[in-house]
Amino acid sequence: MPPPSDDESLWASAPWTATQPLNNAQRPIIPGLQKHVPYVPGSTTLQTLTIYIPGTQPPPLPTPSPTPSDSTWILFIHGGAWRDPLVDASAFHPAATSLLLKNNNHNGNPIAGLVSINYRLSSHPNHPSSNPAHAAHHPDHIHDVLGAISFLQRARVATGRYVLAGHSCGATLAFQAVMDPTRWGLSGEMQIRKPQVVVGLNGLYDLAGFIKTPPVGYEGLREAYEEFTRGAFGDGEETWRAVCPATAREWVGEWVGEWEGERRKAVLVQSGEDGLVPRGQLEGMRGVLEREGVDVVEMEAGGGHDEMWERGEGRMAEVLWEVVLGTE
Numbered sequence: 001m002p003p004p005s006d007d008e009s010l011w012a013s014a015p016w017t018a019t020q021p022l023n024n025a026q027r028p029i030i031p032g033l034q035k036h037v038p039y040v041p042g043s044t045t046l047q048t049l050t051i052y053i054p055g056t057q058p059p060p061l062p063t064p065s066p067t068p069s070d071s072t073w074i075l076f077i078h079g080g081a082w083r084d085p086l087v088d089a090s091a092f093h094p095a096a097t098s099l100l101l102k103n104n105n106h107n108g109n110p111i112a113g114l115v116s117i118n119y120r121l122s123s124h125p126n127h128p129s130s131n132p133a134h135a136a137h138h139p140d141h142i143h144d145v146l147g148a149i150s151f152l153q154r155a156r157v158a159t160g161r162y163v164l165a166g167h168s169c170g171a172t173l174a175f176q177a178v179m180d181p182t183r184w185g186l187s188g189e190m191q192i193r194k195p196q197v198v199v200g201l202n203g204l205y206d207l208a209g210f211i212k213t214p215p216v217g218y219e220g221l222r223e224a225y226e227e228f229t230r231g232a233f234g235d236g237e238e239t240w241r242a243v244c245p246a247t248a249r250e251w252v253g254e255w256v257g258e259w260e261g262e263r264r265k266a267v268l269v270q271s272g273e274d275g276l277v278p279r280g281q282l283e284g285m286r287g288v289l290e291r292e293g294v295d296v297v298e299m300e301a302g303g304g305h306d307e308m309w310e311r312g313e314g315r316m317a318e319v320l321w322e323v324v325l326g327t328e
């Protein structure tokens with residue numbers, strides 16, 4: 001027998017286990033399976049992803065089975081300002097269990113599967129660490145996200161229409177992922193099939209603009225923004241503009257895919273009660289996307305910055321469910 005390929009060994013290195021709702025033993029087990037998979041050989045602790053599939057039967061090993069064309073994958077990128085070691089792929093778990101439950105109770109099971117992506121983080125001044133996974137600098141974060149998507153697509157996950165969603169800096173990363181990867185110094189092998197729908201939740205889209213002129217009410221955050229921006233992207237203001245989707249030059253034409261003539265869609269969500277991200281971030285992003293011919297839908301949300309993902313019944317699961325039903 002030939003030795004397994006790197007990818008096969010990575011998929012085989014984690015078992016499928018039954019999904020459980022968090023902190024609520026009274027509820028039934030959600031009919032789904034999850035697996036924590038490293039997506040590069042010799043991965044650091046953060047080059048892993050969590051994959052959830054509906055149902056109780058694992059797909060054929062080592063990789064998930066091909067997706068029926070009428071069901072949708074959702075890929076999620078967590079936030080935490082590129083550096084918060086307390087926020088990781090598990091941020092998606094409450095929404096994932098809620099989505100699996102909705103899927104189970106709905107005719108036709110529109111969700112093919114869900115993925116939450118970990119990526120290397122920059123260092124955090126309040127959390128000193130010797131873990132190499134916590135010493136990343138741009139473009140490491142987006143390299144990892146694209147590496148994860150490419151690993152999935154080699155296993156025929158999210159190769160058709162799929163939804164790429166991100167919260168906060170995860171929304172920045174989601175839009176960076178639809179740009180040409182050569183912007184990040186990557187060769188053609190990191191070309192991914194692009195999502196038809198990008199969902200940005202309380203997203204960061206213009207760091208230079210915030211730092212230069214923080215909006216009224218958010219002035220007190222200027223230093224924090226500058227600190228995490230320098231930590232992730234270095235000291236060059238030009239770089240900040242070049243990497244942020246509301247200020248990067250002419251990138252929307254790079255968002256192309258094979259959706260048979262259908263239009264690109266962006267769903268933007270910004271809570272009016274978010275004490276960390278002002279509404280102006282969404283407005284700048286919306287302007288750029290609409291000028292370039294992307295269909296933009298804005299959906300409502302309330303609550304603090306992280307509230308939409310902290311609970312299963314939170315707004316994020318509802319938004320993603322609506323988006324999935326809209327892609328059918």
Ligand SMILES: N[C@@H](CC(=O)c1ccccc1NC=O)C(=O)O
Pocket residue numbers: 079080081082083084124167168169170204221224228276277
């Ligand atoms: N908890 C984060 C702060 C953070 O996540 C944040 C702060 C302001 C605006 C956006 C943020 N997160 C975006 O991913 C930190 O420790 O730096």
